Amino acid sequence: xxxxxxxxxxxTVDRAAHIRADESALELEWQVxxxxxxNGTGFLTSGISLTLLTAEQIEGSGQKIFLGQHDGASYFxxxxxxxxxSDEGYKTLREISAELTSLEIGLAVHGQAVALWHHxxxxxxxxxxxxxxxxxxxxxxCATGHEHYPRxxxxxxxxxxxxxxxxxxxxxxxxxxxxxxxxAGFVEAGESFEQxxxxxxxxxxxxxxxxxxxxxxxxxxxxxxxxxxxxxTIQDPxxxxxxxxxxxxxxxxxxxxxxxxxxxxxxxxxxxxSVARAMIQAWYGEDRPPLPGAETWRL
Ligand SMILES: [Zn+2]
Numbered sequence: 055x056x057x058x059x060x061x062x063x064x065x066t067v068d069r070a071a072h073i074r075a076d077e078s079a080l081e082l083e084w085q086v087x088x089x090x091x092x093n094g095t096g097f098l099t100s101g102i103s104l105t106l107l108t109a110e111q112i113e114g115s116g117q118k119i120f121l122g123q124h125d126g127a128s129y130f131x132x133x134x135x136x137x138x139x140s141d142e143g144y145k146t147l148r149e150i151s152a153e154l155t156s157l158e159i160g161l162a163v164h165g166q167a168v169a170l171w172h173h174x175x176x177x178x179x180x181x182x183x184x185x186x187x188x189x190x191x192x193x194x195x196c197a198t199g200h201e202h203y204p205r206x207x208x209x210x211x212x213x214x215x216x217x218x219x220x221x222x223x224x225x226x227x228x229x230x231x232x233x234x235x236x237x238a239g240f241v242e243a244g245e246s247f248e249q250x251x252x253x254x255x256x257x258x259x260x261x262x263x264x265x266x267x268x269x270x271x272x273x274x275x276x277x278x279x280x281x282x283x284x285x286x287t288i289q290d291p292x293x294x295x296x297x298x299x300x301x302x303x304x305x306x307x308x309x310x311x312x313x314x315x316x317x318x319x320x321x322x323x324x325x326x327x328s329v330a331r332a333m334i335q336a337w338y339g340e341d342r343p344p345l346p347g348a349e350t351w352r353l
Pocket of ligand 1: 178179180181182183196197198199200
């Protein structure tokens with residue numbers, strides 16, 4: 055299986071990190087920049103596109119975050135709770151991410167991840183004093199000089215297969231009825247990705263995987279995850295069983311069973327922008343029509 059095509063990994067923005075450290079260059083770029091606005095929840099949009107503002111349209115208190123350059127233009131995020139225009143112009147990343155261009159995805163995914171990190175990190179964990187953004191909003195620093203950088207939480211996600219090329223999907227108790235997905239979990243301290251894959255599948259489905267292959271990765275800024283995708287095989291599919299706590303039901307599918315279950319309404323796949331959906335579609339067949347399915351999010 056080749057590396058997956060993932061909806062939120064399509065960025066075409068040059069982060070232009072060399073500009074971050076130059077305060078006067080940043081100020082000059084701001085004056086001619088294209089600026090997107092995030093109000094802590096959603097982005098200002100026009101239809102299905104991000105609205106691009108100019109510096110003259112920005113007022114009130116907020117934070118400038120340099121996102122990079124594309125086609126000779128500099129892009130910033132303006133982050134403030136105060137809406138520009140009507141509140142109805144704001145849409146969440148989940149609502150619009152499937153429609154955005156690769157440039158817009160690069161801006162919105164980076165912007166949301168870093169803005170949410172700033173919001174949660176006003177205090178220096180080293181010394182307890184207040185931190186302030188610096189280097190174009192790419193990091194924070196306290197008065198003592200401790201520097202802090204945006205955090206990303208790695209989580210593995212794995213497509214479990216058997217020797218007959220069936221896939222195993224599980225259902226969490228908190229999900230909508232009939233929603234099944236691949237197995238996933240956060241990497242624990244001191245753990246490798248591969249160890250995490252083995253542990254998560256063993257915990258949730260009771261079986262030990264082997265032949266672990268990397269399939270790609272996707273930022274998931276809800277609020278600060280990075281999904282690292284793998285496929286893996288188990289030798290004893292008959293021993294798979296749900297853990298009864300996080301996973302309440304598991305099902306094996308071949309391609310015909312998967313399609314039939316979707317059309318008869320007993321299987322609801324995860325949303326199209328998720329890694330899980332991309333892995334299932336890639337296994338089903340990249341050149342076959344997209345699998346049907348509603349876009350119901352986890353409650
Ligand atoms: Zn400090």
